[in-house]
Amino acid sequence: xxxxxxxxxxxxxxxxxxxxxxxxxxxxxxVGFDLLKSAAExxxxxxxxxxxxxxxIQKVVSTGMGRNTVVQKPPISAEEAVSEVVSAAAGAxxxxxxxxxxxxxxxxxxxxxxxxxxxVKDFVINERCAAGAxxxxxxxxxxxxxxxxxxGPLSLKSVNTIPMNAQCCVFAESEVVSLIHSKISKEDISxxxxxxxxxxxxxxxxxxxxxxxxxxxxxxxxxxGFKQPLEKExxxxxxxxxxxxxVSALGAAVIAASPAR
Amino acid sequence: xxxxxxxxQEYWRWPEYRQTVSKVDWGNAKxxxxxxxxxxxxxKxxxxxxxxxxxxxxxxxxxxxxxxxVKVTSWALEGTGLEIGKLHYVVxxxxxxxxxxxxxxxxxxxxxxxxxxxxxxxxxVRTVLxxxxxxxxxxxxxxKGKVVSFxxxxxxxxxxxxxxxxxxxxxxxxxxxxxxxxxxxxQEPPPVSNTCVIFAKxxxxxxxxxxxxxxxxxxxxxxxxxxxxxxxxxxxxxEKDFVITGGVAKNRGIVTRLEKILxxxxxxxxxxxxLAGALGAGLFARALYxxxxxxx
Numbered sequence: 334x335x336x337x338x339x340x341x342x343x344x345x346x347x348x349x350x351x352x353x354x355x356x357x358x359x360x361x362x363x364v365g366f367d368l369l370k371s372a373a374e375x376x377x378x379x380x381x382x383x384x385x386x387x388x389x390i391q392k393v394v395s396t397g398m399g400r401n402t403v404v405q406k407p408p409i410s411a412e413e414a415v416s417e418v419v420s421a422a423a424g425a426x427x428x429x430x431x432x433x434x435x436x437x438x439x440x441x442x443x444x445x446x447x448x449x450x451x452x453v454k455d456f457v458i459n460e461r462c463a464a465g466a467x468x469x470x471x472x473x474x475x476x477x478x479x480x481x482x483x484x485g486p487l488s489l490k491s492v493n494t495i496p497m498n499a500q501c502c503v504f505a506e507s508e509v510v511s512l513i514h515s516k517i518s519k520e521d522i523s524x525x526x527x528x529x530x531x532x533x534x535x536x537x538x539x540x541x542x543x544x545x546x547x548x549x550x551x552x553x554x555x556x557x558g559f560k561q562p563l564e565k566e567x568x569x570x571x572x573x574x575x576x577x578x579x580v581s582a583l584g585a586a587v588i589a590a591s592p593a594r
Numbered sequence: 595x596x597x598x599x600x601x602x603q604e605y606w607r608w609p610e611y612r613q614t615v616s617k618v619d620w621g622n623a624k625x626x627x628x629x630x631x632x633x634x635x636x637x638k639x640x641x642x643x644x645x646x647x648x649x650x651x652x653x654x655x656x657x658x659x660x661x662x663x664v665k666v667t668s669w670a671l672e673g674t675g676l677e678i679g680k681l682h683y684v685v686x687x688x689x690x691x692x693x694x695x696x697x698x699x700x701x702x703x704x705x706x707x708x709x710x711x712x713x714x715x716x717x718x719v720r721t722v723l724x725x726x727x728x729x730x731x732x733x734x735x736x737x738k739g740k741v742v743s744f745x746x747x748x749x750x751x752x753x754x755x756x757x758x759x760x761x762x763x764x765x766x767x768x769x770x771x772x773x774x775x776x777x778x779x780x781q782e783p784p785p786v787s788n789t790c791v792i793f794a795k796x797x798x799x800x801x802x803x804x805x806x807x808x809x810x811x812x813x814x815x816x817x818x819x820x821x822x823x824x825x826x827x828x829x830x831x832x833e834k835d836f837v838i839t840g841g842v843a844k845n846r847g848i849v850t851r852l853e854k855i856l857x858x859x860x861x862x863x864x865x866x867x868x869l870a871g872a873l874g875a876g877l878f879a880r881a882l883y884x885x886x887x888x889x890x
Contacts, residue, residue, distance in 0.1 A: 366803055441793065462750070463792035472792065502792045503751035503760060504728060514657070 337379070337390045338585025339372055339409055340420065341399030344440035344467070345552065346372045347579050348379040350390070351586035354427075358382035359579050368399040369406060376409050394589040396420035396581055398441070415588055417581055418446055418456045423591075424584025425548045426451030428574040433544040436563075436571075437581065438534060438553035440467040445538035451587075455541045463502040465533040467553045472502050473526045476509040477519055485558030488523035495525040505529070527558040535566035549573050550580040605768050606759035608636075608841070612651035612669050615865075618643050620676060625883045627683045628670070629706065629875025630663050630697060632690030635727025635755055636841055637662045639670040640872035641681070645880050649674055652868055659693035667696070683883035685875040689728070699882060704733055704744050706874030711837050712739025713873050715861045720833040723823070723852075723860075724870065725842035727755040730823055732830040739874075745830040751791040753822035755842050760791055761815050764798060765808045773847030776812035783810050785817035794818055812847070820851035827856070837861045839870035 335357070340347040346364050350357040360378040364371045372395075380386060387408060395403045395411040396419070403409040417437070425435040426448060435446040443465045447455040459465040463472070474481040495517060499505040505526075512522050530553075547569050553559055554577035564571050574580060620626055623643045631638040632655060641649045651670035656662045663686070667678055678684075678696050686694030687706040694700070703724075711722040712735065722733040729748035735741050751757050762769040783806075786797040798811045806814075838860045842848055844867065853859055883889075 366800070461787075461789035461793075463790045468792055501750045501752075502790070503756055511657075 334590050335385065335390055336586045336589035337376070337393045338420065338582040338587070338589060339376055339393060339395045339403055339411060340582035340585060341368055341372045341395060341397040341403060342439055343398050343442070345578065346375045346397075346399075347582040348372070348375040349579055349582040349586045350379050350383045350385065351583065351590060354590075356583065357385075359576065359582070361578065364399070368402045372399065372403050373408050392589040394420075394585040396585040413589070415585060417442070418444060418453055418458070420581045420584035420588065421550060422446050422448040422453045422584065423451050423587045424580035424582070425550055425574070427583060427587045428580060429546060429548045429572055431546045432548040432572075434538070434541075434547045436534065436538055436547065436549045437551040438467060438549070438559075439551045442466055443534050443537060445541050447541045447544065457537050457540045459537055464500055464505065465530065465537060467551075469502050469505070469530050470526060470553065470556060472506055473509055476506045477513070477522060479519060479523070484523050484526070485556040487520050488527045488558035489561070491518070491520040491524035493521045493524065494528065495521050497525050497529045500533070523558065527556075528562045531559060531562035531566050535563060538567065543567050543569050545569060547571050550577045552578045554578070603766070605762040605766055607654075608769050610651075610653035612649070612672060614649040614674055616643065616646060616648045618646065618648060620648065620674070624889065625682050625880045626676065626680065627685075627876050627879035627883055628667060628681050629872040629877070629879060630667055630684060630686050630694045631688040631703065631706065631871035631875060632659050632663055632686065632693060633727055633871070634689045634729070636868065637666045637688070637690075638869055638872040639667040640869050640876045641670050641674075641676065642873075642876040642880060645877060647865065647869075647873060650866070650869055650872065652866070655690065659690035660695050663690070663694040664696070683879040683886070685879040685882065687871050687875040699878075701875060701878050703871045704731060704746070705741055706871045706878065707731065707839055708733050708735040708741045708874065709739045709877050710870035710872070710874030711735070711839055713877060714839075714863055714865055714867065714870060715835065715837045718835045719837050719861070721827075721830075721836045722870075723827060723836070723838045724840040725753070725755065725823065725838065725848070726840040730754050730826060732827045734830055734833065743830060745826055747826055750789075752789055752794065753819055753826065755840070757791045757794070757819060758842065758845065760795055761798065761812070764795055765802070765812060767808065767812070770844070772812060773816070773845035773849070775809055776816040776847035777850060778809045779813045782817060783814045785821055786814045788818035788822045816847040817851055820848055820855060823848070823852060824855050832856060832858060834858065835861050837863070839867045841868050843867035
């Protein structure tokens with residue numbers, strides 16, 4: 334059975350083609366102004382990589398912030414849309430069957446999900462404040478004038494703990510600027526930024542409780558500087574699967590293949 | 595698209611100003627006091643002669659608060675023949691109140707705003723909404739201008755002047771004109787995200803790309819900000835008379851929308867509402883000075 338999952342996120346659209354539990358192709362691209370167009374592009378790239386056409390796919394399930402824009406609309410014509418929480422749980426369970434707590438940090442949202450056998454038991458979401466999402470690291474990277482992908486490696490070079498007082502992304506930008514003026518190194522500031530976001534994500538996740546195994550997914554999981562402070566805050570080891578940013582799209586494909594639906 | 599380089603204008607920058615408001619001869623005064631309000635964005639100094647506003651200045655808070663405190667107070671005194679050393683008593687307030695080197699006391703901006711609002715608007719004031727550069731406070735006070743209760747948001751830029759600064763830069767409209775621009779729409783659009791400035795900014799950008807006019811996006815942004823502020827106000831409860839102080843009180847777009855949601859008119863300020871904190875501090879300074887001198 335061949336299915337597909339399309340995750341139309343706030344920043345990236347991701348598509349995964351799944352055949353009998355094995356990923357055949359995956360593709361991602363920045364989401365432009367036109368959600369449907371961006372999602373269609375990644376979907377078609379994934380199809381091409383798999384050497385397939387839409388008619389070969391038995392079912393497509395969409396997820397993510399823009400999930401409803403692709404339902405029944407060609408070329409994706411998703412049969413069904415599921416929430417990010419459901420797809421994240423299903424995807425995380427698929428890649429880490431022992432997952433009990435799934436932490437999904439995307440560009441504009443953070444989620445903590447309690448799962449059992451891939452099913453959602455409880456969850457918390459922050460979708461209101463940029464300070465608990467990938468946007469925070471991006472904004473701080475801009476203030477620090479470093480590339481966002483360099484933030485994690487930079488932070489790992491620091492062993493110092495500098496507290497950040499500001500919670501708000503806007504205020505934190507000014508704080509970063511004043512830290513630069515006080516001659517604090519970029520490494521230390523980058524670590525402070527990661528500590529800050531880890532603190533916020535952990536306090537959210539702790540509201541649903543932390544049970545092993547803890548799996549971290551979403552685009553922010555690609556930032557190597559995030560895992561360590563989050564583990565420290567949660568007092569638990571964290572598993573980051575390969576291609577963490579695709580896990581929700583994978584989950585959608587898994588759901589598409591599940592016979593119960 | 596034209597490739598000529600345009601010098602970036604800083605739309606968030608508001609003009610600094612000073613004024614001598616009274617012709618009173620301070621040489622005969624019993625108490626010459628000052629309140630210095632070092633805010634997160636703006637610093638204000640109010641000089642009072644026997645409890646009446648004599649001169650003031652407002653300027654942006656610089657990198658070093660101590661230097662700003664000296665600068666703003668000296669500027670308020672400019673041309674008056676007075677100098678900092680001649681002030682009988684100075685009270686510091688605001689976010690940077692501990693950084694006023696010549697202040698004898700510091701008093702929180704909550705108390706000062708209530709006291710200052712009482713002076714500006716009179717004894718009927720019961721609810722003071724202070725919308726500053728980086729925080730927003732809803733204060734309930736009694737007929738003497740004493741604080742009864744308050745609530746404050748200083749964690750999040752949404753619903754503060756800072757949120758407006760970000761927006762002024764986004765749509766390239768000087769911050770003093772933002773409110774007027776936001777009111778120039780025929781029909782009020784639905785508000786943007788009211789919780790996070792970062793998200794509201796992204797949403798506004800998307801709307802501009804969709805072809806919305808600046809005015810319409812400004813209206814959506816102001817509406818969201820007003821909603822956010824009302825949430826805070828409702829938690830402390832509104833009792834008449836209601837007044838708005840702080841820099842954002844000058845933005846008609848916010849004030850008009852707040853009044854509409856609350857179905858209450860805010861009293862018209864008789865003087866610059868940005869001065870409320872400094873005025874309150876100056877009034878406390880007078881009381882403290884007179885007590886110290888055994889005058890009361």
